[in-house]
Amino acid sequence: MTKIIVTGAAGAVGSRVVRRFAREPGKFDVLALDKVSIPSMPGVDAKLIDLGWGDLGAVFAGADSIVHLATTVTPDEIDASADALELAIVQRVLDAAAEAGVGQVVVLSSAMVYGAWVGNPVPLTEDAAIRPNPDFGWAVVRASVEQAVMEWGHGRDEVAVAVLRPTAVVTDDDLGQLARVLHTARVGITADGDPPVQYLHVDDLASAVTTAVTSRLDGVANVAPDGWIPPDALRDLEGPKARVRVPWWAARALAALRWRAGLSPVPPGVVPYTSHSWVVANDRMRKLGWEANYSNEEAWVVSHDPSPLDRIPARRQQELALAASTVVAVGLLVGLGFLIRRLRRRPQAD
Numbered sequence: 210m211t212k213i214i215v216t217g218a219a220g221a222v223g224s225r226v227v228r229r230f231a232r233e234p235g236k237f238d239v240l241a242l243d244k245v246s247i248p249s250m251p252g253v254d255a256k257l258i259d260l261g262w263g264d265l266g267a268v269f270a271g272a273d274s275i276v277h278l279a280t281t282v283t284p285d286e287i288d289a290s291a292d293a294l295e296l297a298i299v300q301r302v303l304d305a306a307a308e309a310g311v312g313q314v315v316v317l318s319s320a321m322v323y324g325a326w327v328g329n330p331v332p333l334t335e336d337a338a339i340r341p342n343p344d345f346g347w348a349v350v351r352a353s354v355e356q357a358v359m360e361w362g363h364g365r366d367e368v369a370v371a372v373l374r375p376t377a378v379v380t381d382d383d384l385g386q387l388a389r390v391l392h393t394a395r396v397g398i399t400a401d402g403d404p405p406v407q408y409l410h411v412d413d414l415a416s417a418v419t420t421a422v423t424s425r426l427d428g429v430a431n432v433a434p435d436g437w438i439p440p441d442a443l444r445d446l447e448g449p450k451a452r453v454r455v456p457w458w459a460a461r462a463l464a465a466l467r468w469r470a471g472l473s474p475v476p477p478g479v480v481p482y483t484s485h486s487w488v489v490a491n492d493r494m495r496k497l498g499w500e501a502n503y504s505n506e507e508a509w510v511v512s513h514d515p516s517p518l519d520r521i522p523a524r525r526q527q528e529l530a531l532a533a534s535t536v537v538a539v540g541l542l543v544g545l546g547f548l549i550r551r552l553r554r555r556p557q558a559d
Contacts, residue, residue, distance in 0.1 A: 212238040213422065214272045216260060216302065217279030219243040221380055222317070225415035226276060227253055230422075242268065243279070260298045265305035274313040274422055275306050284347045284387040285474045292350045299354050303361045306368075313369040315421050316358050319387075320374045320407075320431055321348035325485040331405065332437070332490040335374075335429045345478030347387075355429075371426040375414050376407040376433040376489060379512035385411070388512070394475045394483045398453045400460035402484030403440035407433045408512065410503035420499040431489035434501040434508065446509055457484050 213230055217223040218241030227250060230237040234252040241247050247255040258268060260279055269275065281295045282288065299316070306314055323333045324340035339355065341348035355372050362370030377388040384392055388408060409432060417432040438446070455463070461480040467473035491501075503511070 210236060210238045211273045212240070212271055213274045213276060214240045214242060214269060215276045215278060216242045217277070218255070219245050219247045220278060221385075221411050222378070222414055222418070223278045224248065225412060226278065226418045229415055229419045240268070240272070260301060261294060265301055266308045269305045269309035269311060272306075272309055272311050274315070275302065275311050276315045276418060276422060277302050278317050278418070280317075282347060282350055284390045284479070285476065287346055287468075287476055292346060295350055296353055296357060299357050303358065307361075307365075312367065313371075313422065313425060314358070314362070315371045315373065315418060315426070316354065317418070318355050318372050318374045319348065319351045320376045320433065320487060320489045321345070321387075321482065322352040322355060322374060323487050323489070324348070325404070325482040325487045327485055329486050331486050332488045333431070334490045335431060335493055342478055342481045345476065345482070347476075348478075369425045369427040371421045372429045373414075373417060373421060374429065374431045374489065375417070376409050376431075378409050378411050378414055379508050380411045381511050384512050390475055390479055391483060393473070394464070394479050396450050396452060398455060398460065398463055400457040400480050400484040401454050402457070403443075404484065404486040405437040405439050405488050406443055406505070407437045407488050408505050408508040409433055409501070410508040410511070413501040413503055413508075416502075417494055417499050420494065420497050424497045426497060428493075430493040430497075431491055432494055432499075433489050433491050434503060434505045435491065436505065437488040438505045438509065442506070443509075446506065446513075457481065460484075 215223055215227050218227050223241070223243070227239055227241045230239045231250050231252045239253045241253050241255045242258050242260070244257060244259045246257070249255070256268065277299070279298070281291045281298065303314070322339050322341050323329070323337050324342050326340065330337065339352050341352045343349060358370060358372055362368060377385065377391060379385045379388050413434070414432055421430065457480060461477050464473065464475055464477035464480055468475065468477055
């Protein structure tokens with residue numbers, strides 16, 4: 210049997226990946242790792258371990274494949290210490306895999322590593338440059354993880370090293386962390402631009418992970434349903450939304466102010482991802498036999514849980530958004546006036 214170790218096995222993706230391998234008990238020997246309790250599953254061994262300090266060499270001994278899904282960072286946080294820990298854990302996993310003589314490593318990244326830029330091809334393929342928007346730390350960390358993994362795999366011809374780049378992942382009745390951040394950034398006072406979007410159901414991502422393992426994928430592959438949702442189709446799905454359009458730099462400045470004040474879960478660096486396209490092609494995964502069971506539209510529909518704001522009539526939403534923009538504009542003018550007065554007084558003080 211093939212011995213497979215899955216890190217982050219208690220998470221939404223990890224638990225589904227483990228279950229998929231467990232369906233073939235005569236083919237796979239599965240060890241599920243996490244630092245929190247892992248639900249019991251027939252045919253699966255589970256171990257509580259902190260990847261940051263646990264003895265991975267002993268745990269990885271005899272493994273054929275490592276599927277690294279654990280993460281310490283989330284799209285709605287800015288935490289330099291968590292970013293550093295993320296990279297340190299990846300390196301510990303890779304070092305332990307080398308020590309154990311593991312023949313396959315699969316790591317989860319994100320399609321966000323391509324960045325959201327004017328002029329991006331629609332769709333992006335795996336040959337596109339890695340250019341995450343530099344002020345969105347989560348995407349930058351994912352790119353750094355990829356770099357560490359690919360550098361580790363360079364020259365190890367006997368090891369299949371796979372990196373998966375999924376688009377925004379959703380679950381039943383839940384947009385998921387990244388999809389929720391993107392959705393929040395697209396309502397209210399938002400940047401100009403209506404790019405196409407993609408949504409990937411978590412079950413389809415788990416299927417892509419198992420496909421990468423069983424096919425011994427070596428290299429990078431995007432993971433997304435066929436095609437994308439055009440802006441007009443997304444508007445039809447969402448229904449009337451209160452939006453006040455402003456230039457991207459103004460939307461980013463406002464997002465930064467709200468973030469620092471603790472008034473919004475949206476990091477300012479995500480704004481470009483709501484105004485420029487970063488949709489991806491899935492040809493490489495399809496050639497491996499993978500196919501999404503949920504279309505982009507279906508994934509959006511099953512994940513969407515209307516918020517209290519969604520239940521407010523569209524006219525009232527627009528009124529609230531305009532009122533909010535007025536308050537913000539007044540605040541910016543007051544702040545600018547205060548800054549000008551300080552600058553004028555400074556020479557007199559000298």
